[in-house]
Amino acid sequence: MASETTAPLDPARTISLLWGTRKLPKRGPRHALDSTQVVIAAIAIADADRDIAPLSMRRVAERLGVGTMSLYTYVASRDELVEAMLDTIYADVVRALREQTPTSWRDGLHVVADLNWRMYQQHPWALQVFTGRPALGPNAIAKYDLELSVIDGIGLDDVQMDAVLTLVHTHVEGVARRRVDAEQAVRRTGITDQQWWAAAGPALSEVLDPEQFPVADRVGRAAGEEHQAAQNPEHAYVFGLDRLLAGVAALLAT
Known part of the structure; x- marks a missing residue:
């Protein structure tokens, strides 16, 4: 049998799982679970670890109190499970977007960025999931539709709309990843960024000409003194988003 990480991913089968159209086999033992329970359990494990790498079908089964092989009734592989996890956490962003009433495209993109930023803080493992191929679950598509809606009709063509949204996501994901990396560095070394800088700054001054x-x-000293760390992801997020939105405004002006 293929391992959890190498089992081939069948896009059609995954879509049937994400959209709830997959039918469980009638033969076999009576089903005590459903796919939603399996996905929620997996999310809880990944959230606690703040990492997707240690996630396994065995750990999910242990959390649910069932045999590992029984999970394959509901999800075909670990990869398929991860796709379902990603689509599930998108649901919170979708709900929040539907509750928002931005007054302008700029406010709308701020909301989009902020909601995705919060999602990655709550579920940092999502940054480890390859999203080069478009997610095709109902929440992923609803999220895409709602996010595009904030810039619909402002003067961009359809390709530009997609490109602007991609630009926002790329910025958020990039800075969120740096923030998670910094968090992992603290956990790995046992010292905070401030403590690291307090030790590294004076030591560097002794050897740097x-x-x-x-x-x-000059610049490194100014930034280090301002942030009391080698970097400040929150500052980078706000600064970069403001510059990005200014660029969109310039595009609209032309």
Whole structure:
């Protein structure tokens, strides 16, 4: 039997799972679970670990108190399970988007960015999931539709609309990933960014020749003193999003 990570992913089968059209086999033992319970249990494990790598069908089965093989009645593989997990956490973003009434395209994109930023803080493992192929679950498509709606009719053509939304997502994902990396560094080393900078800053000053690297010394010193760390993801997120939206405004002006 193929392993959890190498089982082939059947797009049609996965779509039937995500859209709730898959029918469980009538033969075999009476079904005590459903696919939703399996997905929710997997999300709880990944959230607690803040990492997708340790997730396994065995751990999900243990959490549910069933045999590992019984899970394959509901999901065909670990990869399919992860796709279902991703579509499930999108539901919170969809609900929040439907509750928002932005007054402008700029406010709308701010909402889109902020909701995705919060999603990655709550479910950092989602940053580890390959999304190069479009997610085709109902929540993924609803999320895409609602996010596009905030820039519909403002003067962009359809390809530009998709590109602007991709730009926002790329910014959010990139900075969120740096924030998660910083969090993992704290867990791995046992010291905070502030503690690291307090030790690294003075040590670097003893060996760094400012005349050899004048710009790096000046800018790095200013940024380090401002953030009391090597980086500040929250500052990078806000600064980058503001510049990004200014670029969209410039595009609209032309």
